């Protein structure tokens with residue numbers, strides 16, 4: 001079978017294949033993980049600080065071969081399953097099928113072996129970096145004391161990856177001639193001590209005789225009016241989502257201070273999600289697609305407005321995570337007009353049809369709507385003029401500093 005691992009798993013896979021995670025040769029299984037958590041070693045006692053795992057939600061059996069793909073479908077490795085835990089974690093040896101040779105600064109992704117060869121047995125001071133180096137003098141002095149070559153290892157992972165490599169190249173220009181740079185896709189670990197220990201292991205694999213950890217990057221988020229924002233309306237059919245969303249879009253366009261992307265419900269169902277039904281799987285896919293486009297707009301500082309029913313809490317949460325993962329904010333507006341009122345309005349005559357059994361799986365009638373408990377704003381439009389509803393959203397945006 002084929003499987004596309006998550007981004008952090010793919011990063012670990014690359015390090016497993018390149019030898020940067022030596023002595024590991026594959027994803028860890030139950031006994032090794034237990035030992036790592038308990039003692040900071042593998043089951044056989046070899047020091048190893050961090051979990052390196054792969055989660056596979058499909059069921060596999062020992063001996064099965066799984067082809068691991070990158071998000072574009074390129075085969076990266078073959079995993080021979082040793083075991084699968086009840087929670088889906090899969091262990092087993094892996095074999096590389098092709099080097100991932102694309103992406104920014106791919107030419108700087110050298111294997112530990114290549115770097116060690118270049119060092120040719122000289123002492124090396126490795127500096128692992130997750131952000132710019134603010135003090136080069138300490139590095140220069142340490143390298144001089146040790147009579148060592150400086151090896152900058154930008155830990156290029158995720159959105160910030162290219163920026164970290166650029167910081168390493170800038171530092172390289174100011175450091176002594178002969179300073180090497182190799183980019184390492186090491187995903188950060190949650191616990192700082194474990195992250196640091198893992199960085200040391202990786203640095204050693206690259207031939208370091210000494211390791212310095214660069215300073216943690218300082219994340220100063222931009223002011224809210226420059227940050228991306230996804231305003232996500234959810235509610236029953238006829239609750240007023242589109243009416244309020246359109247009103248909001250128009251006011252924002254009149255103000256002219258933000259770039260607005262309006263993902264009109266009809267447009268979505270007729271273009272982006274054409275052909276999808278109202279089954280749970282298709283509704284989820286519809287919402288994920290909307291979330292993906294909205295997050296892309298917000299990634300570049302845009303303000304995206306979406307107004308689907310989005311009946312499932314877990315899927316709404318996924319969209320929140322998609323927005324936040326690109327550094328944008330997410331605002332959930334629950335248009336909480338009760339079913340009776342939506343049905344009384346019945347603008348499109350759909351509730352009548354649903355009651356008559358002509359439309360199956362109709363939200364609120366014969367299909368679920370999970371009320372949000374995490375809404376940033378809740379609006380019941382039963383006795384509210386449209387302008388007042390739009391004003392409530394605008395006030396929230398002003399209050400949060402998203403518009404000025």
Ligand SMILES: Nc1ncnc2c1ncn2[C@@H]1O[C@H](COP(=O)(O)OS(=O)(=O)O)[C@@H](OP(=O)(O)O)[C@H]1O
Nearest residue numbers: 236237238278283286308309310311360361362363
């Ligand atoms: N079975 C069923 N259930 C709910 N809604 C239905 C259904 N069939 C068609 N419609 C019409 O489709 C609109 C909802 O589409 P969404 O894309 O917002 O739905 S979802 O978020 O994917 O659940 C919704 O439009 P709005 O009234 O604008 O919400 C309905 O008119």
Ligand SMILES: Nc1ncnc2c1ncn2[C@@H]1O[C@H](COP(=O)(O)OP(=O)(O)O)[C@@H](O)[C@H]1O
Nearest residue numbers: 236237238239240241242243381384385386389
């Ligand atoms: N305060 C309000 N906000 C939004 N819509 C309202 C309000 N009061 C009455 N309505 C009416 O309710 C209906 C909502 O329809 P629509 O916006 O298409 O809902 P949805 O997109 O949630 O299906 C419209 O006919 C609209 O005029």
